[in-house]
Amino acid sequence: MAHQEKETSGLEWRITLGDGSSKSLVPETGPISRIWMGLKGLMAGLVLKVLKFFNKAWDIGVDDPRKVIHCLKAGMALTIVSLVYFTRPLYEGVGGNAMWAVMTVVVVFENTVGATISKSLNRVIGTTLAGFLAFGVHWVASQSGQKFEPLIIGASVFLLATAATFSRFIPSVKARFDYGALIFILTFSLVAVSGYRVDKLFALAHQRISTIIIGTCLCILVTMFICPIWAGQELHALICRNMDKLAGSLDGCVEEYFDHNGELKDSDKHPDKKLLGYKCVLNSKTTEESMANFARLEPAHGRFNFKHPWQQYLKIGASMRSCAYSIEALNSCIDSENQAPEFIKKHMSNVCLNVSSNSSCVIKELAKTIKTLKKSSSIDFLVEEMSSAVQDLQNEIKSLSNLLSPAELILPGSKETEKTTSTIHLLEVLPVVILSSLLIDISSRIQDIVKTVEELANVAEFKAEADDKAKQNQANINRIVPSQQNDDQQTMKALERV
Amino acid sequence: MAHQEKETSGLEWRITLGDGSSKSLVPETGPISRIWMGLKGLMAGLVLKVLKFFNKAWDIGVDDPRKVIHCLKAGMALTIVSLVYFTRPLYEGVGGNAMWAVMTVVVVFENTVGATISKSLNRVIGTTLAGFLAFGVHWVASQSGQKFEPLIIGASVFLLATAATFSRFIPSVKARFDYGALIFILTFSLVAVSGYRVDKLFALAHQRISTIIIGTCLCILVTMFICPIWAGQELHALICRNMDKLAGSLDGCVEEYFDHNGELKDSDKHPDKKLLGYKCVLNSKTTEESMANFARLEPAHGRFNFKHPWQQYLKIGASMRSCAYSIEALNSCIDSENQAPEFIKKHMSNVCLNVSSNSSCVIKELAKTIKTLKKSSSIDFLVEEMSSAVQDLQNEIKSLSNLLSPAELILPGSKETEKTTSTIHLLEVLPVVILSSLLIDISSRIQDIVKTVEELANVAEFKAEADDKAKQNQANINRIVPSQQNDDQQTMKALERV
Numbered sequence: 001m002a003h004q005e006k007e008t009s010g011l012e013w014r015i016t017l018g019d020g021s022s023k024s025l026v027p028e029t030g031p032i033s034r035i036w037m038g039l040k041g042l043m044a045g046l047v048l049k050v051l052k053f054f055n056k057a058w059d060i061g062v063d064d065p066r067k068v069i070h071c072l073k074a075g076m077a078l079t080i081v082s083l084v085y086f087t088r089p090l091y092e093g094v095g096g097n098a099m100w101a102v103m104t105v106v107v108v109f110e111n112t113v114g115a116t117i118s119k120s121l122n123r124v125i126g127t128t129l130a131g132f133l134a135f136g137v138h139w140v141a142s143q144s145g146q147k148f149e150p151l152i153i154g155a156s157v158f159l160l161a162t163a164a165t166f167s168r169f170i171p172s173v174k175a176r177f178d179y180g181a182l183i184f185i186l187t188f189s190l191v192a193v194s195g196y197r198v199d200k201l202f203a204l205a206h207q208r209i210s211t212i213i214i215g216t217c218l219c220i221l222v223t224m225f226i227c228p229i230w231a232g233q234e235l236h237a238l239i240c241r242n243m244d245k246l247a248g249s250l251d252g253c254v255e256e257y258f259d260h261n262g263e264l265k266d267s268d269k270h271p272d273k274k275l276l277g278y279k280c281v282l283n284s285k286t287t288e289e290s291m292a293n294f295a296r297l298e299p300a301h302g303r304f305n306f307k308h309p310w311q312q313y314l315k316i317g318a319s320m321r322s323c324a325y326s327i328e329a330l331n332s333c334i335d336s337e338n339q340a341p342e343f344i345k346k347h348m349s350n351v352c353l354n355v356s357s358n359s360s361c362v363i364k365e366l367a368k369t370i371k372t373l374k375k376s377s378s379i380d381f382l383v384e385e386m387s388s389a390v391q392d393l394q395n396e397i398k399s400l401s402n403l404l405s406p407a408e409l410i411l412p413g414s415k416e417t418e419k420t421t422s423t424i425h426l427l428e429v430l431p432v433v434i435l436s437s438l439l440i441d442i443s444s445r446i447q448d449i450v451k452t453v454e455e456l457a458n459v460a461e462f463k464a465e466a467d468d469k470a471k472q473n474q475a476n477i478n479r480i481v482p483s484q485q486n487d488d489q490q491t492m493k494a495l496e497r498v
Numbered sequence: 499m500a501h502q503e504k505e506t507s508g509l510e511w512r513i514t515l516g517d518g519s520s521k522s523l524v525p526e527t528g529p530i531s532r533i534w535m536g537l538k539g540l541m542a543g544l545v546l547k548v549l550k551f552f553n554k555a556w557d558i559g560v561d562d563p564r565k566v567i568h569c570l571k572a573g574m575a576l577t578i579v580s581l582v583y584f585t586r587p588l589y590e591g592v593g594g595n596a597m598w599a600v601m602t603v604v605v606v607f608e609n610t611v612g613a614t615i616s617k618s619l620n621r622v623i624g625t626t627l628a629g630f631l632a633f634g635v636h637w638v639a640s641q642s643g644q645k646f647e648p649l650i651i652g653a654s655v656f657l658l659a660t661a662a663t664f665s666r667f668i669p670s671v672k673a674r675f676d677y678g679a680l681i682f683i684l685t686f687s688l689v690a691v692s693g694y695r696v697d698k699l700f701a702l703a704h705q706r707i708s709t710i711i712i713g714t715c716l717c718i719l720v721t722m723f724i725c726p727i728w729a730g731q732e733l734h735a736l737i738c739r740n741m742d743k744l745a746g747s748l749d750g751c752v753e754e755y756f757d758h759n760g761e762l763k764d765s766d767k768h769p770d771k772k773l774l775g776y777k778c779v780l781n782s783k784t785t786e787e788s789m790a791n792f793a794r795l796e797p798a799h800g801r802f803n804f805k806h807p808w809q810q811y812l813k814i815g816a817s818m819r820s821c822a823y824s825i826e827a828l829n830s831c832i833d834s835e836n837q838a839p840e841f842i843k844k845h846m847s848n849v850c851l852n853v854s855s856n857s858s859c860v861i862k863e864l865a866k867t868i869k870t871l872k873k874s875s876s877i878d879f880l881v882e883e884m885s886s887a888v889q890d891l892q893n894e895i896k897s898l899s900n901l902l903s904p905a906e907l908i909l910p911g912s913k914e915t916e917k918t919t920s921t922i923h924l925l926e927v928l929p930v931v932i933l934s935s936l937l938i939d940i941s942s943r944i945q946d947i948v949k950t951v952e953e954l955a956n957v958a959e960f961k962a963e964a965d966d967k968a969k970q971n972q973a974n975i976n977r978i979v980p981s982q983q984n985d986d987q988q989t990m991k992a993l994e995r996v
Contacts, residue, residue, distance in 0.1 A: 075660035106684040162573035
């Protein structure tokens with residue numbers, strides 16, 4: 001049947017109908033060809049899915065080539081450890097237990113140096129501790145006679161497994177020794193129980209620990225010396241990136257709200273990546289915490305000392321998240337149904353945009369401070385600018401009152417109500433006023449970020465920026481300050497230039 | 499020296515000074531006693547730390563006794579699997595490879611049934627797949643001669659380890675098959691490489707798989723039949739708990755803002771657990787996602803079918819988080835420096851509290867809907883109440899305009915400014931107005947939660963509440979509706995009773 005169908009695909013039977021049109025005759029499909037078609041569809045769907053999967057994988061690789069490098073490193077480490085198997089002297093040195101080295105490499109090899117060190121330490125310490133304990137228990141058990149031996153060993157396994165499992169629920173243990181506790185249980189039960197059978201217990205423990213040390217050393221060497229990825233550097237970069245995203249979102253949201261260029265139509269409006277960058281800040285808490293945990297274990301690398309205050313980065317992250325919450329509220333202003341009339345928006349847009357651009361300037365400067373590990377000479381100036389922009393905004397809100405009129409003015413003594421219809425109503429101003437107050441709130445939260453970054457700069461002893469740059473900034477300030485005293489309007493323009 | 503000090507502790511040497519006062523003579527402490535004191539201090543510090551740690555552990559156990567039960571279960575499973583070692587027939591049946599069963603239990607045993615099943619599936623599938631592949635590679639290698647054998651095996655280990663490591667970066671794989679990929683690499687390298695040495699490859703693979711199946715079955719049986727903790731039920735309870743927390747925070751924040759009873763002083767103000775409950779909602783995204791992933795694998799349990807729409811819970815969680823972001827903004831209103839004057843607060847407090855209590859009623863009703871798995875008969879009514887409370891609040895904001903006066907009324911045609919000082923200013927009203935607009939925003943976000951919960955009710959085919967209850971609610975509505983038509987003030991009170 002399938003064969004027949006193939007033949008007909010070249011030819012075509014046509015029948016001419018009464019009205020002059022012609023219709024092609026399609027051979028009726030039998031059950032086999034229908035199954036065939038179904039299978040073909042299924043296969044095509046499967047192939048499409050697989051292609052999509054590979055496409056996605058390819059994108060991930062292109063986005064971050066270091067991931068590919070990490071995988072190559074993992075493959076390399078595993079191939080090297082296999083050499084232990086291939087080389088007879090090494091194989092016999094560990095009594096055929098080379099398997100443990102392979103296992104160690106598979107389990108311990110992690111993306112960042114810190115994570116690898118952490119897992120290695122956990123594995124070595126967990127194994128050693130459990131090994132010693134198991135020895136002790138085994139000795140006690142063997143002294144207490146044939147009858148009690150399995151009882152004592154069983155009870156000790158039960159008790160220690162229960163205790164170690166419980167310790168994994170304690171947050172401080174969970175954060176640092178989760179894997180160690182697992183390995184502790186594993187080794188203890190293996191050694192204590194197998195000791196009942198295998199007499200050469202000491203040799204077994206010795207072999208196991210030495211193979212594990214071979215594996216961990218190999219992993220640490222490979223992660224550390226071949227294109228290393230440092231948890232500390234990653235955390236550092238993450239915080240910088242998130243700050244830039246925060247600044248971008250803030251700018252983007254306010255611009256979108258005021259539709260700055262008046263060019264964007266509804267269809268063009270892009271709820272794009274840049275605008276939603278703050279969501280990354282909201283979701284990066286877990287990553288930051290684990291990175292900071294790993295970074296503590298890393299040796300000095302790049303521009304970071306061994307005792308770099310990584311914990312401070314968590315505080316910076318928390319203050320950024322607090323800022324991101326407000327940007328989330330800001331973002332919901334854009335989508336809100338209640339919008340202020342265009343002329344009010346236009347009236348307020350300059351002051352608001354000024355606050356947002358000054359605020360994002362501060363964030364960007366902070367990002368630069370962290371990026372370069374140098375105290376910024378202009379941050380105080382920028383913060384002051386932000387505060388003065390906020391002050392302007394507050395004044396503008398005050399002056400908005402002038403445009404407002406009571407909708408119904410109840411005159412005391414008279415029972416009539418006098419309506420004025422020419423001016424605007426509180427409800428109309430409200431959306432813009434709420435946006436403004438959110439901006440003011442955001443700027444105060446940014447000051448918290450400034451504080452945490454300054455703390456970091458102090459604790460980590462950042463150096464000041466190069467002198468020439470400081471002088472240049474000083475010149476800028478000198479140029480601007482007198483104009484501030486003269487004319488506010490001019491200041492605004494000068495600031496926009498800055 | 500230490501001995502001497504001990505002696506003097508009973509006696510005391512005193513010297514009378516020129517001014518008549520006396521001074522006791524303390525014997526000078528030697529280096530040994532100083533070291534002793536230092537050690538004692540150190541020990542005391544250590545003991546204190548250990549005590550603190552145990553105290554914390556005890557609290558965790560008391561807070562959630564199921565954690566203790568889980569640990570006991572883990573200890574039990576491990577003790578049972580040790581029996582495989584103690585019983586000679588079983589031990590010999592798996593050729594001394596009982597170790598793998600112990601390892602499986604240690605690694606696979608998880609807190610919830612779903613997590614255990616997920617890890618078991620990963621372990622079994624990963625091992626089997628990798629075993630077959632390793633066989634194939636080993637066969638090809640053995641056919642290609644002594645010289646190429648290690649080369650082919652090495653290359654295959656490198657390639658597959660690289661690919662499998664990379665797959666762990668792909669989010670869809672990471673979420674479900676992370677552990678499976680790890681086990682795949684592990685098994686493949688062990689089998690492929692050890693095959694070079696051990697001739698009895700087939701027996702090895704067979705033993706390994708059977709011991710793993712023994713281990714996983716034991717784990718699944720123990721987690722499932724002894725005080726089971728279901729991931730689905732946990733997710734369900736988490737969502738309900740978070741809803742109650744959200745409602746509590748909302749109520750608490752608004753009450754705190756208006757200092758409802760006028761009794762709380764600054765020192766009494768409690769930034770307590772209840773108030774900050776919404777933070778739990780902000781931080782539970784990761785937990786929800788992993789729970790939903792595990793819940794899919796669980797068989798029908800309690801009131802949940804196998805195909806219970808767990809993914810819908812994630813949507814509910816997301817809508818709750820969106821609401822929690824707004825509560826965060828609300829919370830920052832409490833701490834804000836700018837507060838409205840007391841009389842304005844008092845003026846607005848009733849309408850605002852009405853909105854918040856109606857909103858939290860809706861959330862509590864949703865929590866009840868989910869808790870009981872029954873469609874609420876009163877939710878529509880409650881949502882309507884919330885909307886009407888929001889409408890009242892909007893009206894109140896409108897009427898606030900009556901109290902407002904332009905600070906400086908610039909009369910057209912005249913250059914003088916006329917100041918009115920008797921009424922209030924926009925800036926003074928602003929904090930309350932912002933709070934109100936946040937409340938309005940929250941109520942619209944709550945409607946999103948209502949929608950997602952309704953979707954859940956439809957997909958999971960919740961039944962309607964018992965008829966008698968529906969009738970009772972209807973009676974409530976009938977009692978309230980006429981009073982609404984008569985007098986707004988009365989309605990408020992009736993609502994507060996509801």
